[in-house]
Amino acid sequence: VDVDCFQCRGQGCNICKKTGWMEIAGAGLIHPQVLKNCGFKNPKFTGLAFAFGLERLLMIKYGIEDIRNFYLNDEQLFANFLTPTTDRDQTVSRRSEPSSRTALMGEQPNPW
Numbered sequence: 001v002d003v004d005c006f007q008c009r010g011q012g013c014n015i016c017k018k019t020g021w022m023e024i025a026g027a028g029l030i031h032p033q034v035l036k037n038c039g040f041k042n043p044k045f046t047g048l049a050f051a052f053g054l055e056r057l058l059m060i061k062y063g064i065e066d067i068r069n070f071y072l073n074d075e076q077l078f079a080n081f082l083t084p085t086t087d088r089d090q091t092v093s094r095r096s097e098p099s100s101r102t103a104l105m106g107e108q109p110n111p112w
Contacts, residue, residue, distance in 0.1 A: 007060055014065045015056070024053045 003024060005016035012018040030047030040047075055070050064070075069077055 015059050022053075022056050024056050026051055026053065 003021060004010045005013060005020055005022050007013050007015045008020065010020040012020050016022045027048065027050035030049050032043065032046075035045055035047055055067050058064065058070075059067060064077075
């Protein structure tokens, strides 16, 4: 799946490798030799590989310039993702205003 680069809006930047678009989900057939190496000797077996590129989405969200930074084992980079948020332990309050469904159906008992 290819999409226009969210960072540069298709103009070209480091995140999209100056192409204006980026691949966030890729797929393809597995080479028959790889299947043989894994013990599938019968040629009737084929394989499909697919993956979702979370690194690219993280690059956009956190402004990371180079995808290779994810593979450097940089503790300082990963500390940004492991810092606990302050609202994690707080109770989530539910909305008290009626939704459009309750407005159409009249007043309904609150299940919460």
